[in-house]
Amino acid sequence: METVASKSCADLAEAGREFYRRGWVLGTSGNFSKLLARDPMRISITASGLEKGQLDATSFIEIDDNADIVHGFGKPSAETSIHLTIYRTIQNVGSVLHTHSVWGTILSDKYFESGAIEIEGYEMLKGLSGVTTHEHTEIVPVIANSQDYIELAEVIERVINEHPNIHGIYLHRHGLYTWGETVSEARRHIEIFEFLFEVLGRQLRTA
Amino acid sequence: METVASKSCADLAEAGREFYRRGWVLGTSGNFSKLLARDPMRISITASGLEKGQLDATSFIEIDDNADIVHGFGKPSAETSIHLTIYRTIQNVGSVLHTHSVWGTILSDKYFESGAIEIEGYEMLKGLSGVTTHEHTEIVPVIANSQDYIELAEVIERVINEHPNIHGIYLHRHGLYTWGETVSEARRHIEIFEFLFEVLGRQLRTA
Amino acid sequence: METVASKSCADLAEAGREFYRRGWVLGTSGNFSKLLARDPMRISITASGLEKGQLDATSFIEIDDNADIVHGFGKPSAETSIHLTIYRTIQNVGSVLHTHSVWGTILSDKYFESGAIEIEGYEMLKGLSGVTTHEHTEIVPVIANSQDYIELAEVIERVINEHPNIHGIYLHRHGLYTWGETVSEARRHIEIFEFLFEVLGRQLRTA
Amino acid sequence: METVASKSCADLAEAGREFYRRGWVLGTSGNFSKLLARDPMRISITASGLEKGQLDATSFIEIDDNADIVHGFGKPSAETSIHLTIYRTIQNVGSVLHTHSVWGTILSDKYFESGAIEIEGYEMLKGLSGVTTHEHTEIVPVIANSQDYIELAEVIERVINEHPNIHGIYLHRHGLYTWGETVSEARRHIEIFEFLFEVLGRQLRTA
Numbered sequence A, B, C, D: 001m002e003t004v005a006s007k008s009c010a011d012l013a014e015a016g017r018e019f020y021r022r023g024w025v026l027g028t029s030g031n032f033s034k035l036l037a038r039d040p041m042r043i044s045i046t047a048s049g050l051e052k053g054q055l056d057a058t059s060f061i062e063i064d065d066n067a068d069i070v071h072g073f074g075k076p077s078a079e080t081s082i083h084l085t086i087y088r089t090i091q092n093v094g095s096v097l098h099t100h101s102v103w104g105t106i107l108s109d110k111y112f113e114s115g116a117i118e119i120e121g122y123e124m125l126k127g128l129s130g131v132t133t134h135e136h137t138e139i140v141p142v143i144a145n146s147q148d149y150i151e152l153a154e155v156i157e158r159v160i161n162e163h164p165n166i167h168g169i170y171l172h173r174h175g176l177y178t179w180g181e182t183v184s185e186a187r188r189h190i191e192i193f194e195f196l197f198e199v200l201g202r203q204l205r206t207a
Helices: A010-021 A080-089 A102-110 A123-127 A149-162 A183-203 B010-021 B080-089 B102-110 B123-127 B149-162 B183-203 C010-021 C080-089 C102-110 C123-127 C149-162 C183-203 D010-021 D080-089 D102-110 D123-127 D149-162 D183-203
Strands: A031-038 A041-046 A060-064 A069-071 A095-099 A116-120 A137-143 A168-171 A175-180 B031-038 B041-046 B060-064 B069-071 B095-099 B116-120 B137-143 B168-171 B175-180 C031-038 C041-046 C060-064 C069-071 C095-099 C116-120 C137-143 C168-171 C175-180 D031-038 D041-046 D060-064 D069-071 D095-099 D116-120 D137-143 D168-171 D175-180
Touching: A010 A031, A010 A041, A010 A095, A010 A183, A031 A080, A041 A080, A080 A095, A080 A149, A080 A175, A095 A183, A102 A168, A102 A175, A102 A183, A102 C183, A116 A183, A123 A183, A137 A149, A149 A168, A175 A183, A183 B102, B010 B031, B010 B041, B010 B095, B010 B183, B031 B080, B041 B080, B080 B095, B080 B149, B080 B175, B095 B183, B102 B168, B102 B175, B102 B183, B116 B183, B123 B183, B137 B149, B149 B168, B175 B183, B183 D102, C010 C031, C010 C041, C010 C095, C010 C183, C031 C080, C041 C080, C080 C095, C080 C149, C080 C175, C095 C183, C102 C168, C102 C175, C102 C183, C102 D183, C116 C183, C123 C183, C137 C149, C149 C168, C175 C183, D010 D031, D010 D041, D010 D095, D010 D183, D031 D080, D041 D080, D080 D095, D080 D149, D080 D175, D095 D183, D102 D168, D102 D175, D102 D183, D116 D183, D123 D183, D137 D149, D149 D168, D175 D183
Parallel strands: A137 A168, B137 B168, C137 C168, D137 D168
Antiparallel strands: A031 A041, A031 A095, A041 A060, A060 A069, A095 A175, A116 A137, A168 A175, B031 B041, B031 B095, B041 B060, B060 B069, B095 B175, B116 B137, B168 B175, C031 C041, C031 C095, C041 C060, C060 C069, C095 C175, C116 C137, C168 C175, D031 D041, D031 D095, D041 D060, D060 D069, D095 D175, D116 D137, D168 D175
16 A cells, blocks of 8 residues: 655656766666655666656656566666665665765775775764764675676675664675665765765875 | 844855855755844854755844844754854954865865964965965864864864964864855855865875 | 658757766867768768857758768868768767767876776676676777878777777777767767776776 | 957856866956957956856956056956966967966976976867877976066066967966967867866876
8 A cells, every 4th residue: 555655756856967967877877766655665766777867757667566667667777676675674764876986986996805985083974864973983885796686685685784774885896875764865875975985085095 | 133234145055055066065064154243143054954055045044142043944053153153253254154075174184183284375375365475374273073062162262363364274074164254255265275175185196 | 862860969969068067078179970871871970169068959060971061061070080980880870979088088098008998897887788797898999099080090990890899999198989879878888988987097096 | 449349258258157167266266358459459357356157248347458447347357467468479369368277286386397387199289279280299388476467477478479389378376377369269278278287187196
């Protein structure tokens, strides 16, 4: 049974256009979703292969827990299973956003061996939900990339369960997954992570 | 008693949208204020938690010297006490702006131990109020970040009194506070500092 | 005999304005074309010397296989022969785009001696037509720049025949040529290459 | 006697807004002019102290050969004497543009001792008027900054006479002066130089 949650994806579309402008979803990369109902699960997600600078209300399809299309036209992204896994695994998640940035890609390479990007001591960390001081260490696990999205979704579920306080996961040389209770919160998390990735990335070379 | 000073915050909102576009107030970071009256003190300041790319005339609240809301809806930022301290400590300040940039954050880390970012010999320094030649040394004190904003405000008051000619203060790994007689002047100061921070930051690595 | 293919160049003009915004076609550099008919060949291409941030439907001329103007006003770019060669040499190409970027220029210098920029292991590679996994090595041949465009066109034909699976060629210290079945695909290829060039370029200095 | 040359400064205003967007004239820095008549000399130039992102047709004043205002309101920039000197010294100059960029500032520091930024072997050099091959060496003299604009104008006149084929001059840690027969050509020269400064600046650190 569907809830009365708004199905409008204007907020997702606007976030996507802004991320495109900043160069975080070039070349049709990235995908964005929001939860419409939890039981049975319904989400709206970007159709595959769209230019993210052109997103509007028609760019989204509504799918169920099996990634079958309930409303709309297009093909769900191959990464839809990852979105669904995140909604199932974390309580209260209302939106999942996935971007590909230059600095994130570089950091994921630098910290792939050690297993995580660690970010500590920055005021901007307070932009992450529940973080109330800069004296916080945020762990962003970096996991191996794969074209087997079912396997990848399982790894992500396990990583989230091992690190219940994280706000995002990085796929090695691929991109960031983050989430929030609302689209607005998830968008803020993208911006906070991308800011901090750039700070860390540029500091790699000031040593 | 209120003066007849314009309460319109269109200029603050426009500055904020531009700073967002440049990546200096990502993820709802930053806050902006202007003085409405000095005695009793009234200022307009951004409500807490807003996306700075979306600021408009409704994004501001009017507060008094105790940070109590006089007009408008929302929550004052936790950093309001810093704004009020700056208005109280420096004569003729009409606007206070606070941003979080990548290069500023990096420089604040580099110069935290030495206590200040020093900028010398650039024509752009003439964009700072009262500076008439590039042969000028601008001191930007870097002070320890804290979540105790009352204490932070006291430190800032002391630093300003020790350095009466400065145009800005950097909170370590946090962000820049600058000010001006008008919103326009304060905005110019932000742009001048951010330009010079990028020049200095990039030169760290050309040595 | 002309086909019924759309002659509208709105998509090329929009791509060009966006590339200008990103700094990939500054100072009237770059040129963009689409195929109208293959036999006899007709293409639309940007007239020479235009500011790419101002492109609109009037910015294009229609030329035949000899680069003679069939419709429109202006001068074909000196690089028109390269566009024609690419349409002749690769089956199914519907659009050819040429940009000049900072990171591409730097990489072309770094890898000129070795003969090619090699890109391997990035998810973004999947944005290139026919690439289905990040476990792919993309070769971007770097060839010597020349002002003899006839000779350059011959070199490009030979390089394409030697490397039938490539998606682009770099002229040393000059710029990128890429192509696609549609304007949309060619534009995606530009964005993918520019993203990856920036990642590789920035990593040169993190070693 | 005035010529019938267009007095509209829409093209200068648009160039200025675009340069602001790119971060080349932050904080009210920079100034732009065009020639209205050569004998007696009349030029339109930006009034001093304006935000360059807000330029429109009202942002310019018309001055004579003594920098006295003939039409319009505002104060001529202190650097007006440099503009007038360039119009007097170089035949056919119709527009003079002055910007302050991060990469230009860094390069001017790096090459101040040697006296010039030398740029050689890039296709983008062909965007400079009269340059027909990438096999060209462009000299951009770097001269000491000064607040004595009369003296600075004399130095610039001498440097131009010594290097009659240059397209621009850099004031050390200050900014670029370039020119062209038209606003459009001068704007193209700014974009070409800024592109090449970024390429050279970034390569300083790939060595």
